[in-house]
Amino acid sequence: MSQPVITLTLNPALDQTVTVPLLRTGAVNLASEVHVNAGGKGVNVASCLADWGVPVVASGLLGRDNTTPFEDLFADKGIRDAFIRVGGSTRTNIKLVDASTLDTTDINLPGIQPSTGALAKLQLLLDEHIEQNSLAVLAGSLPAGVDDGCWAQYARQLRQLGARVVLDTSGPALQQALAPDALPWLIKPNQHELEQYLGRALPDLTAIAAAARQLQQRGIAVVVVSLGSAGALLCCDQGCWLAEPLQLDKLKSTVGAGDALVAGLVAALHATAPGQTPVWPEVLRLGMAFAAAKLAHIGPHLPDTGEVARLRARIQVTPLTP
Ligand SMILES: Nc1ncnc2c1ncn2[C@@H]1O[C@H](COP(=O)(O)OP(=O)(O)OP(=O)(O)O)[C@@H](O)[C@H]1O
Ligand SMILES: O=P(O)(O)OC[C@@]1(O)O[C@H](CO)[C@@H](O)[C@@H]1O
Secondary structure, three states, rough: OOOOEEEEOOOOEEEEEEEEOOOOOOOOOOOEEEEEEEHHHHHHHHHHHHHOOOOOEEEEEOOOOOOOOHHHHHHHHOOOEEEEEOOOOOOEEEEEEEEOOOOEEEEOOOOOOOOHHHHHHHHHHHHOOOOOOOOOHHHHHHHOOOOOHHHHHHHHHHOOOOEEEEEEEHHHHHHOOOOOOOOOEEEEHHHHHHHHHHHHOOOOOHHHHHHHHHHHHOOOOOOEEEEEEEEEEEEOOOEEEEEEOOOOOOOOOOOHHHHHHHHHHHHHHOOOOOOOOOOOOHHHHHHHHHHHHHHOOOOOOOHHHHHHHHHHHOEEEEEEEE
């Protein structure tokens, strides 16, 4: 079997998606649908990768009082469960979907404060699982009480072990992880997260692409910026490309679309033989196909691989000139 991808989720969540026909704040809303699924950014990435047939080890911290939905997901999809159990219950995040617009209001809880022992155990686990060139996805927020430099610390360790670090986080944790000695190999901020990191607005595509190029020139091999319904762009030393999203008529939930995008990028990189240069527009195209496929589902699930491949064939990717 090929080398597995490892995903780390320090702050997983049970996502409770509540759909209402038309959201009215400050009023009584009757739900038309309710779903609960195991989530958190790295869990979502692992789930989409497994659906595509990529071997995955999912790790991070899981509250030992409500593990069943996570364990069921891992067992159903053949994901190796390397989560460290900590005291308490994993948080529940509420995703309120207005069916009239598909706008989602997120209410995310802080999560369990882990002990330093649990974080140290995770370091030992990385030593055990990482090989030269492994893809390691560090995704999501840090739980309450964890130092903002935590992702940076794992990124440094992973770099020393020879892994390619894929980071999807925001705020101070992103700020710290972009220190020169921690620099990830690939980052995937959305537009808002990139603006927050830079402390300025990026009013148009030219400004977003220029910001992505600057980060890439600072030493991050691949910078992907997701733009919601406007698509995504990828910049690396071979160039920049923009992918346009498909017009889809069966949108169910945008929650985790960014994670599906990350999973698609990682799946394409995983399929590239060691020493070979990835075909970057194709890497972006598969990421976009995963995101489009996920939008038709609540929860981190992809349809069969044939359907994802059909979506991939419809995605337009165009080079962006500086
Ligand atoms: N409304 C939409 N219509 C079409 N495609 C969409 C829509 N929303 C998201 N996408 C697709 O999903 C990708 C990722 O979405 P987005 O930029 O919202 O990620 P994100 O903010 O990281 O999301 P999350 O944190 O919920 O995972 C986009 O690049 C796009 O391809
Ligand atoms: O608190 P974080 O880690 O930033 O975000 C957590 C979260 O919103 O991200 C996923 C969607 O991307 C959800 O499964 C989960 O609830």
